Amino acid sequence: xxxxxxxxxxxxxxxxxxxxxxxxxxxxxxxxxxxxxxxxxxxxxxxxxxxxxxxxxxxxxxxxxxxxxxxxxxxxxxxxxxxxxxxxxxxxxxxxxxxxxxxxxxxxxxxxxxxxxxxxxxxxxxxxxxxxxxxxxxxxxxxxxxxxxxxxxxxxxxxxxxxxxxxxxxxxxxxxxxxxxxxxxxxxxxxxxxxxxxxxxxxxxxxxxxxxxxxxxxxxxxxxxxxxxxxxxxxxxxxxxxxxxxxxxxxxxxxxxxxxxxxxxxxxxxxxxxxxxxxxxxxxxxxxxxxxxxxxxxxxxxxxxxxxxxxxxxxxxxxxxxxxxxxxxx
Amino acid sequence: xxxxxxxxxxxxxxxxxxxxxxxxxxxxxxxxxxxxxxxxxxxxxxxxxxxxxxxxxxxxxxxxxxxxxxxxxxxxxxxxxxxxxxxxxxxxxxxxxxxxxxxxxxxxxxxxxxxxxxxxxxxxxxxxxxxxxxxxxxxxxxxxxxxxxxxxxxxxxxxxxxxxxxxxxxxxxxxxxxxxxxxxxxxxxxxxxxxxxxxxxxxxxxxxxxxxxxxxxxxxxxxxxxxxxxxxxxxxxxxxxxxxxxxxxxxxxxxxxxxxxxxxxxxxxxxxxxxxxxxxxxxxxxxxxxxxxxxxxxxxxxxxxxxxx
Numbered sequence: 001x002x003x004x005x006x007x008x009x010x011x012x013x014x015x016x017x018x019x020x021x022x023x024x025x026x027x028x029x030x031x032x033x034x035x036x037x038x039x040x041x042x043x044x045x046x047x048x049x050x051x052x053x054x055x056x057x058x059x060x061x062x063x064x065x066x067x068x069x070x071x072x073x074x075x076x077x078x079x080x081x082x083x084x085x086x087x088x089x090x091x092x093x094x095x096x097x098x099x100x101x102x103x104x105x106x107x108x109x110x111x112x113x114x115x116x117x118x119x120x121x122x123x124x125x126x127x128x129x130x131x132x133x134x135x136x137x138x139x140x141x142x143x144x145x146x147x148x149x150x151x152x153x154x155x156x157x158x159x160x161x162x163x164x165x166x167x168x169x170x171x172x173x174x175x176x177x178x179x180x181x182x183x184x185x186x187x188x189x190x191x192x193x194x195x196x197x198x199x200x201x202x203x204x205x206x207x208x209x210x211x212x213x214x215x216x217x218x219x220x221x222x223x224x225x226x227x228x229x230x231x232x233x234x235x236x237x238x239x240x241x242x243x244x245x246x247x248x249x250x251x252x253x254x255x256x257x258x259x260x261x262x263x264x265x266x267x268x269x270x271x272x273x274x275x276x277x278x279x280x281x282x283x284x285x286x287x288x289x290x291x292x293x294x295x296x297x298x299x300x301x302x303x304x305x306x307x308x309x310x311x312x313x314x315x316x317x318x319x320x321x322x323x324x325x326x327x328x329x330x
Numbered sequence: 331x332x333x334x335x336x337x338x339x340x341x342x343x344x345x346x347x348x349x350x351x352x353x354x355x356x357x358x359x360x361x362x363x364x365x366x367x368x369x370x371x372x373x374x375x376x377x378x379x380x381x382x383x384x385x386x387x388x389x390x391x392x393x394x395x396x397x398x399x400x401x402x403x404x405x406x407x408x409x410x411x412x413x414x415x416x417x418x419x420x421x422x423x424x425x426x427x428x429x430x431x432x433x434x435x436x437x438x439x440x441x442x443x444x445x446x447x448x449x450x451x452x453x454x455x456x457x458x459x460x461x462x463x464x465x466x467x468x469x470x471x472x473x474x475x476x477x478x479x480x481x482x483x484x485x486x487x488x489x490x491x492x493x494x495x496x497x498x499x500x501x502x503x504x505x506x507x508x509x510x511x512x513x514x515x516x517x518x519x520x521x522x523x524x525x526x527x528x529x530x531x532x533x534x535x536x537x538x539x540x541x542x543x544x545x546x547x548x549x550x551x552x553x554x555x556x557x558x559x560x561x562x563x564x565x566x567x568x569x570x571x572x573x574x575x576x577x578x579x580x581x582x583x584x585x586x587x588x589x590x591x592x593x594x595x596x597x598x599x600x601x602x603x604x605x606x607x608x609x610x611x612x613x614x615x616x617x618x619x620x621x622x623x624x625x626x627x628x629x630x631x632x633x634x635x636x637x638x639x
Contacts, residue, residue: 044532048449054438055445055459058508061501062462065469068480123376130373145627146381151555152619153387154562156590157612160597161387164394194380222362224369245468252470254565255590259598279472279565286476286569291484303476307469314468318461 069304076100076297085301091265091276093285093295100298102305104267108182108275109251112261115186115271116193116250121243124197128239131198132205133227144202150195159259162188167260174272180262182275188260189253193246200245204238205231207328237324244317248310254279278306388620395613398606404614408575412596413604417611419578423492423586424561424615426579430496431560435503436553442504443511443549448537467505471565474502479569490571492582498566503556510552514545547633554626558619564590589615 076085080100088101127147131140166187167179174183208231216226232239262274263284282299289295343349406416442463450456478498488494518541526536542549572591579586593611596604 041532044534047534047537051441051445051449054441055450057438058442058466058504059459059462061504062466062469064481065473065477065501068477068485069473072476072480123380126373127377127380130370130377134370134373135377143377143381146384149620149623150384150387152558152562152623153616154564154590154619156562156564156594156597157391157616158387160593160608160612161390163597165390191383194383198380222366224366225362248468252468252472254470254472255594259594279470282472282476283565283568286479300476300480303473307473310468310470310473311465314465315461317468318464 065307069300069307073297073301073304075292075294076301079294080298080301082301085298086305089267091281093289093298098295100295102278102302104265105276105278105281105302106305107267108257108261109277109279111182111268111271111275112186112189112253112257112277113247113250115183116190116253117243117247119187119190120193120197120246124194124242124246125201125239128198128202128205128242129227129232131202133223133231144199147195147198150191154255155192155253156255156259158188158192159256162256162260176272178262178274180260180274182261182268182271182273185257185261185275185277186250186271188256189250192253192256193249196249197242197246200242201235201239204235204242204324207238207325208234209328235324237320237327241317241321241324244313244320248313248317251313252279252306252310254283258283278302282306388616391609391613391616395609398610399613403610407577408607412575412599413607417587417589417592417607417614419576420587420589420592420611421614422578423572423576423588424590426492426582426586427496427499427567427588428557428561430492430582431499431503431557432553434497434500435507435556435560438500439504439507439556440511440549440553442508443515444537444542446508447512447515448533448541463505463508466501467509471502471563472568474498474566475568475570477501478566483570488583490573490585492571492579492584492586494570495567495572495586495588496582498570499560499563502563502566503560506556506559507553510555511545511549514548514552515541517548518544547630551626551630554622558622562590562615562619564594567591 085100085102086106087103088099089103090099090101091104092099131143135143162184166184169179170176170181170184171179212230212234213226216230221229257275257277258280261277261280263276263280264274265276266273268275282303285295286299289299403416404421405418407419408417409415446456446460446463450459475498478494478501482488482494482497483490486494488497522540522544523536526540527533531539567588568591571585572588573585574587574595576585576587589611593608593615596608596611
């Protein structure tokens with residue numbers, strides 16, 4: 001009769017301090033007990049300190065990135081000047097009268113990003129609306145698993161598939177000489193951004209409190225009327241954050257644009273021209289330049305521009321996301 | 331049906347005492363219902379199109395690549411100026427990188443996740459740390475490459491080596507591991523922690539004996555996701571030590587081949603195209619990552635079914 005109860009107590013003791021120590025406490029009395037207690041406390045604070053120290057190393061990586069980028073691009077700021085880089089229209093880094101203007105790369109990046117967002121935001125947000133408002137929970141689970149599986153495909157593989165599937169299509173159906181243009185890169189980058197946009201906006205839509213949805217149904221709205229009159233406005237900040245994060249990814253995407261955008265030196269007037277992007281320029285040229293040269297420093301300055309712009313975009317997304325999270329916290 | 335009609339029906343119900351159900355469709359007008367059907371179909375189409383795209387990508391890769399997969403393709407070195415032979419040095423390089431990233435990123439990442447979920451207070455500096463980590467996830471991979479080149483290759487003197495590549499990729503992976511660990515720890519109910527504390531466990535012991543074992547599946551899943559992301563990255567290793575051709579790496583001070591870079595360089599090489607190597611490499615790379623992810627997802631859902639509260 002007593003057996004089960006006894007077992008339970010044993011379990012509790014083991015759970016508390018580990019079997020060996022509790023035995024020691026029982027047999028040796030109070031003094032032993034106190035020392036054990038003290039050691040445990042010391043261990044506790046030691047672990048806490050250790051974890052705290054580790055916890056703060058992450059911030060050093062970020063500071064390190066900024067620090068090394070600034071340090072390595074100092075020479076470019078001194079010799080070329082910040083404005084003649086950011087507002088310079090020519091990128092001829094290897095000619096005798098070298099010009100280091102970032103505008104071709106910046107405009108290229110903007111075109112690719114615009115195409116990518118134009119392709120993936122409507123599809124992504126509508127998919128998220130379907131998943132959160134219409135789909136059954138079973139379908140949603142399966143769909144999310146499949147869509148998020150896309151994250152495991154490396155971007156260089158996306159570039160390869162773009163080269164072999166999309167480039168011939170573009171060349172055939174559009175009036176362009178080569179398929180390696182901003183549009184091609186933008187479309188594939190859009191595909192790369194899709195899972196980010198879908199999963200974050202779906203989260204935002206679903207975090208709208210149930211009461212709002214039910215209130216809207218009670219007023220006679222259909223699901224779609226509820227979605228666009230109530231849920232989307234309520235979740236607008238979350239969806240906006242999703243778009244911003246997608247934009248950050250699009251600007252930062254390297255391998256796809258390196259393989260598909262064409263890397264021309266001029267400022268592209270439209271997505272139908274070959275473009276060079278900031279990421280592509282860095283990836284292509286950093287490996288080849290002489291260390292410590294002006295060109296080398298300029299590439300780091302370009303990296304700094306890229307870092308700052310994605311940092312600002314992510315910061316905005318983060319702030320908006322945090323605010324929307326607070327809005328529905330109860 | 332208008333609201334006046336519904337009110338009339340409700341009034342009728344109370345008068346006669348007969349109960350009837352007013353369904354959802356009674357509320358909405360015919361036009362709204364028609365729009366509903368169209369919108370539902372359209373959004374469903376978008377969603378299914380995205381899913382079909384994923385299936386297409388994987389299927390296309392499989393069909394193109396399966397023909398070149400053979401024993402010798404996986405276990406041989408490249409031959410004939412990279413147009414023949416296999417990709418073994420690249421596979422070994424990628425495995426080395428995974429091992430190095432695990433060694434650097436997992437301890438720091440998991441500790442940071444524990445710190446944020448268990449120890450950190452809700453104050454300004456901690457909020458800053460969170461913002462910093464969220465932003466680290468958004469830093470373009472090529473910027474990590476520049477940072478790794480300037481910091482690990484040049485400033486620390488590791489040169490072009492597996493070590494420099496591993497450290498760079500570890501920085502890329504860090505935010506993924508941190509976020510996953512924190513999420514996994516946050517999902518554990520407060521009651522479990524309180525129960526352990528009430529039984530006299532210190533914070534460290536609660537963590538070690540109760541919280542971490544329960545959160546382990548989530549943490550491991552996050553770690554694997556981070557590692558598989560690192561294994562697929564090309565841009566961070568471009569300048570830190572990846573080689574067009576190198577023999578099988580035997581220690582971490584050597585440069586090495588790696589699968590994603592091998593794929594990139596083979597796919598964009600105009601002079602000596604070797605499509606079977608390109609597609610084979612793509613399939614091997616994606617295959618390894620996909621299979622790992624499927625296994626880990628199945629394992630986690632099995633674990634989750636067992637641990638329910």
